[in-house]
Amino acid sequence: MGELQHLFDSNREWVKEITTSDPDFFKRLAKQQKPEILWIGCSDSRVPANQIINMLPGEVFVHRNIANQVVYGDVNCQSVIQFAVEVLKVKHIIVCGHYGCGGVIASVEQQAEGVMAGWLEHIKSVYDENQRELVQERDKEKMIDRLCELNVASQVKNLCQAEPVIHAWNTGQPLKVHGWIYNIGDGLLRDLDISVTGL
Numbered sequence: 001m002g003e004l005q006h007l008f009d010s011n012r013e014w015v016k017e018i019t020t021s022d023p024d025f026f027k028r029l030a031k032q033q034k035p036e037i038l039w040i041g042c043s044d045s046r047v048p049a050n051q052i053i054n055m056l057p058g059e060v061f062v063h064r065n066i067a068n069q070v071v072y073g074d075v076n077c078q079s080v081i082q083f084a085v086e087v088l089k090v091k092h093i094i095v096c097g098h099y100g101c102g103g104v105i106a107s108v109e110q111q112a113e114g115v116m117a118g119w120l121e122h123i124k125s126v127y128d129e130n131q132r133e134l135v136q137e138r139d140k141e142k143m144i145d146r147l148c149e150l151n152v153a154s155q156v157k158n159l160c161q162a163e164p165v166i167h168a169w170n171t172g173q174p175l176k177v178h179g180w181i182y183n184i185g186d187g188l189l190r191d192l193d194i195s196v197t198g199l
């Protein structure tokens with residue numbers, strides 16, 4: 001028995017659970033995916049996209065990285081955006097951050113080294129751009145949480161400059177970009193009210 005046998009066991013239990021109520025679920029899913037949502041979130045294990053919005057396989061296309069960033073030169077994220085918009089024709093892209101994000105904390109405290117340090121530089125610039133507001137906040141935790149929100153806003157802005165998104169808007173393809181934040185402490189999502197529907 002393998003070290004991770006329990007994962008195979010839970011997989012089989014999960015399949016059984018789904019097929020009991022919907023015997024053709026996987027057969028149907030194997031034919032195509034038609035998600036209407038692209039989720040760009042943090043890799044944090046406490047923020048699993050599908051579970052948070054209670055969605056089944058097939059309903060949400062997902063990209064996750066440390067601190068939910070949309071970076072121009074990141075071919076991974078940019079390819080996901082291109083595929084989601086051009087091929088899947090998703091109707092919504094959600095950038096979802098979360099309070100207490102370790103990546104955001106590490107960028108402020110400059111704890112990261114190596115490739116991580118480079119990756120977190122982008123958040124450092126969000127901090128620098130908003131320094132005047134952020135230094136007013138005496139409570140460190142609250143300051144970090146505000147930076148988590150500002151980071152989402154900044155990534156939404158980056159997303160609106162992505163070529164496939166601009167092209168979709170120019171050609172009248174329905175596409176809305178949203179900025180949300182998740183609270184690990186109570187499991188609730190909040191809309192930051194910064195949605196963008198076009199140019």
Ligand SMILES: [Zn+2]
Nearest residue numbers: 042044101102
């Ligand atoms: Zn995070």
